[in-house]
Amino acid sequence: MSGAKIVSEWKSFGGRQLVVEHASEACGVPMRFSLYLPPGVTRPPVLTFLSGLTCTWENVTTKAGFQRWAAEAGLAVVAPDTSPRGQGVPDAEGRWDLGVGAGFYVNATHEPWARHYQMDRYVTDELPQVLAGFDLDLERQGLMGHSMGGHGALVFGLRHPERYRSVSAFSPIVAPTQVPWGQQAFSAYLGDDRAAWSRYDATELVRQRPRRDITLLVDQGSQDGFLDEQLRPELFEQACRQAGQPLRLDMRDGYDHSYYFIASFMEDHVAHHARALCG
Numbered sequence: 001m002s003g004a005k006i007v008s009e010w011k012s013f014g015g016r017q018l019v020v021e022h023a024s025e026a027c028g029v030p031m032r033f034s035l036y037l038p039p040g041v042t043r044p045p046v047l048t049f050l051s052g053l054t055c056t057w058e059n060v061t062t063k064a065g066f067q068r069w070a071a072e073a074g075l076a077v078v079a080p081d082t083s084p085r086g087q088g089v090p091d092a093e094g095r096w097d098l099g100v101g102a103g104f105y106v107n108a109t110h111e112p113w114a115r116h117y118q119m120d121r122y123v124t125d126e127l128p129q130v131l132a133g134f135d136l137d138l139e140r141q142g143l144m145g146h147s148m149g150g151h152g153a154l155v156f157g158l159r160h161p162e163r164y165r166s167v168s169a170f171s172p173i174v175a176p177t178q179v180p181w182g183q184q185a186f187s188a189y190l191g192d193d194r195a196a197w198s199r200y201d202a203t204e205l206v207r208q209r210p211r212r213d214i215t216l217l218v219d220q221g222s223q224d225g226f227l228d229e230q231l232r233p234e235l236f237e238q239a240c241r242q243a244g245q246p247l248r249l250d251m252r253d254g255y256d257h258s259y260y261f262i263a264s265f266m267e268d269h270v271a272h273h274a275r276a277l278c279g
Contacts (some may be wrong), residue, residue, distance in 0.1 A: 013071035014039035019210035026122040029085035034061040041074040044139030045277035052147030063259040069270035084116040105152030108189035113251040142166035142273040154202035166276035168217035210245035221255030
């Protein structure tokens, strides 16, 4: 893994909005992420946002408006890409829900994906090593995500309680083993091993290892076109209830799956993480 370099920088709400590139050992190609550094804070805690299908670091960075709330709270915010990209990276031609832009935050074990699609390893292991070079407090980390990224945030938050103190999600894919998006992605990346699938299913994980030390925050729009077929928040809500997992599930009347929805409630999510990370 080579050293990181800043490729873009802007001033935002008194802080610094960066885009950083580095050579990734996990993914085998250069990767980019955005990093917001709040003003006047030494070694700020870190909130990682995992984006959804088709997105890059850019979507949440330019559309969600988190910089204002992060600056006020004193939080650094990092947004990695959703998959490896570039020469030699396999893709699913004509598909937007598999391949480039759709890494599903798993460590792929099947070809042609296994060489590059190591997004679990990238997010939970390699990215923090790169972030260590920016004088951040990696003892105080939180996770947030949207859709496919909400799936990633819940899964990593449940699997790594020692690392992530707070977790939230917008319209997450909470039961990927039971819905088409997850089933097709897991079949491609992980093969037929259902035990491997379950390691990446938040509804299954919360039954096995609930995090009763924190409240999970989930926002879901009632007019989300993917709600009934792909997202199924009621499955996660039921599993949390049975496992004794504290959950705040807010159904937002009239909202859809877009960044208009995310931007509308981003302040709430940043505040949720700030209470856990900045005290």
